[in-house]
Amino acid sequence: MAITGVLRPGHVQLRVLDLEEGVHHYRDVLGLVETGRDASGRVYLKAWDERDHHSVVLRQADEAGIDFFGFKVLDAATLDRLEKDLQAYGVQTSRIPAGDLLETGERVRFGIPSGHQIELYWEKTDVGNGQPYVNPEPWTDQSENGIAPIRLDHCLLYGPDIEKVKDIFVDVLGFYLVEHVVMEDGQTDLAVWLSCSMKAHDIAFVRHPEPGKLHHTSFLLESWEKVLRAADIMSMNKVSIDIGPTRHGITRGTTIYAFDPSGNRFETFCGGYQSYPDWQPIKWTWEEVGTGIFYHDRVLNERFLSVVS
CATH class of the missing domain: 3.10.180.10 (2,3-Dihydroxybiphenyl 1,2-Dioxygenase, domain 1)
Structure with missing residues (x-):
């Protein structure tokens, strides 16, 4: 099947009670790769075989849980179309400016009746998986760190x-x-x-x-x-x-x-x-x-x- 529209899950922002304890768990035990920290203190991580800059964002808070779950879409035109379709369906949306998340373009955020915040975006910096795009090997040293999901x-x-x-x-x-x-x-x-x-x-x-x-x-x-x-x-x-x-x-x-x-x-x-x-x-x-x-x-x-x- 041709993959168009919404491509895949792209990121989740989780609330943790102790940031460094959370980083140790997700980076050293689960085996994600830390890719950055922003001015607000959030920590960005990705699975070793993911290409985009991050898929998990950790934020210290007084209560654990999820802030939002984001999906990557095909391109800018798809983002614009889906935003209009959501609004026509009666769903209120807002635009989050590029750079609010590290290495990430504009996002469209909307609430759903279950009480969750969902996002759509199309731009995120490709940082690769530690292998070249020409003649790569099948795995890297990062694939052996901790549980190491893909x-x-x-x-x-x-x-x-x-x-x-x-x-x-x-x-x-x-x-x-x-x-x-x-x-x-x-x-x-x-x-x-x-x-x-x-x-x-x-x-x-x-x-x-x-x-x-x-x-x-x-x-x-x-x-x-x-x-x-x-x-x-x-x-x-x-x-x-x-x-x-x-x-x-x-x-x-x-x-x-x-x-x-x-x-x-x-x-x-x-x-x-x-x-x-x-x-x-x-x-x-x-x-x-x-x-x-x-x-x-x-x-x-x-x-x-x-x-x-």
Whole structure:
């Protein structure tokens, strides 16, 4: 399929309670590469195989959580078109000037009914992955630092009115529904997984009474063996593990969930099937939600359902 419009998840800004403790976790344990710090004190990081300047921004705050999640779009014309489409749909937008984030052009920011801030942008400096663009090797020294994911993969966000959120992503931004979990009535969605690509999901939402909550930020690994290695590294560094290693029924991915020092949940993730926008969405029923989330255990733990930041 031709990739146009919204290309992929581009960045997330997370709030941490202790900045240097957060940097140690994301840089030295997770294995992201620090690429800069700005005048406001924010720290910028990227996965080793990402080309753009950053995908994770850390900001010290009194409360953990997420400030915004951003998607990269194809070009300036696409950014302008999607901004107009959002406004025509009744979504209020604002322009964030170039340079507000390091090495990043203008961004279009808008709030969604779940209480989250979403951004679109098209310009970000290409800093590469440590290899030349001519005759590169398959990996670098950075790929062996910590858990060393290859990219920021997706976010799972908790909040109300997820059916309205789904409509914005599908009707305006060109995403499509890949999987969903329905509640006991068999009709109302408890959760939706949405894609703008061939991935099983680029963003997901779970219905939750409190708006603007982060369930997890996910980072992609290359293999199940890398997921198991991640578990070793987490244990060696006394990282608080939520659950795993295990498999999802939904998306079929293999996974570990754990917490950063501030209590933000993160995921190290591998696999998941390739998807296409013409496929019929997969539905999971209420009585099988445990199997959908944790395929091996077939039950949910209460912490996974209730702990968000």
